Amino acid sequence: MKQDYYEILGVSKNATATEIKKAYRKKAVQNHPDKNPDDKAAEERFKKAAEAYEILSNKDKKAKYDQFGHAAFENGGSGAGAGGFSGMNMDDIFSQFGDIFGGGGFSGGDRQARVKGTNLRIRVKLELKDILNGVSKKVKVKRLIKAEGVTYKTCNTCNGQGSVTRISNTILGRMQTAATCPTCHGAGEIVDHRPKGTNAQGMVHKEETVEINIPAGVTDGVQLKVSGKGNEAPGNGIPGDIYVVVQEIPHEKIKREGNNLHYDLYISYPEAALGIDKEIDTLTGKVRIKIEEGTQSGKILRLRGKGLESIDRYGKGDLLVHINVWTPKKLSKEQKEFFKKMMNEENFKPKPSHSEKSFFEKVKDMFS
Numbered sequence: 001m002k003q004d005y006y007e008i009l010g011v012s013k014n015a016t017a018t019e020i021k022k023a024y025r026k027k028a029v030q031n032h033p034d035k036n037p038d039d040k041a042a043e044e045r046f047k048k049a050a051e052a053y054e055i056l057s058n059k060d061k062k063a064k065y066d067q068f069g070h071a072a073f074e075n076g077g078s079g080a081g082a083g084g085f086s087g088m089n090m091d092d093i094f095s096q097f098g099d100i101f102g103g104g105g106f107s108g109g110d111r112q113a114r115v116k117g118t119n120l121r122i123r124v125k126l127e128l129k130d131i132l133n134g135v136s137k138k139v140k141v142k143r144l145i146k147a148e149g150v151t152y153k154t155c156n157t158c159n160g161q162g163s164v165t166r167i168s169n170t171i172l173g174r175m176q177t178a179a180t181c182p183t184c185h186g187a188g189e190i191v192d193h194r195p196k197g198t199n200a201q202g203m204v205h206k207e208e209t210v211e212i213n214i215p216a217g218v219t220d221g222v223q224l225k226v227s228g229k230g231n232e233a234p235g236n237g238i239p240g241d242i243y244v245v246v247q248e249i250p251h252e253k254i255k256r257e258g259n260n261l262h263y264d265l266y267i268s269y270p271e272a273a274l275g276i277d278k279e280i281d282t283l284t285g286k287v288r289i290k291i292e293e294g295t296q297s298g299k300i301l302r303l304r305g306k307g308l309e310s311i312d313r314y315g316k317g318d319l320l321v322h323i324n325v326w327t328p329k330k331l332s333k334e335q336k337e338f339f340k341k342m343m344n345e346e347n348f349k350p351k352p353s354h355s356e357k358s359f360f361e362k363v364k365d366m367f368s
Helices: 005-009 017-030 040-056 059-073 090-101 128-133 269-274 333-342 359-367
Strands: 120-126 135-146 151-154 163-170 173-180 189-193 203-214 223-226 242-248 254-257 260-267 276-282 285-291 300-303 319-325
Touching (some): 005 040, 120 128, 120 135, 203 223, 203 242, 260 276, 269 276, 285 300, 285 319
Antiparallel strands (some): 254 260
């Protein structure tokens, strides 16, 4: 089982952003590769701390993690949890969290920043049956990649550091500041040979097919991340990511409410009075349900476990079948005569018992 992010950093769930940052810096300094050369265990702890901080330092990701745990970022989910930092090298981590090590005395703070390519955003439409079990989707994206034959050389302005140091005189004395290199824009490299048909950075657009693994139970509007499949960066930069926004296609008969599903079943007066077996279509196929004789309109039949799986994989919702007794809008002469005769029949007069729940009680039960 994957270790809890709060446990990795040694903080509580109520920790402030400042406390989280302080805890991460402490862990990172303890396990820094410059302090623990050739220590694979320390390197792994360093990466785990970076992964935990990547989630807990982001307000939106932290909220998702608090609600769904690691499952919120699995199978292509948004955040480090989608694949962790195990596949990243140290430069990648330093490029994302380099400011944490400022003044720490380790070479990580002085490493050359690696430019990251821009992110792409796409929308994927899903039907309820796709959301039920999760699905793998192949989508075409047009992304920037380095052109074949392009070469780069070290930027002369910043000597490959990606930033330049400026010293200015102020009333407080000489101030030293670092700024992104205006020549290479932080890449540390500039184009040496640019093939024909490329942009100023030696990049071209290329359409590629990307496979996206979408976990079961996702909700409309949720955002997933596919790491490293966005636009590439020039030189030795790292590629950006693809953010996938899920759009749920409404089902014709079944309505969703969280992990529960709702189905409206209409039956006739005779069916309600005499009882009948009915076959309904669900997301997993046809299901036969029994309508007891004397069933009242508004009765709810709960089919447990026939709903959607929760994104945290802690169980499935239910399918709630709402019984509606259909009143005919037009009656034949014979039918009218029958109901006129039944008008004063004692058995046809409403006699709700204490066991018959009101509409509001039924709604309360649905949410309890």
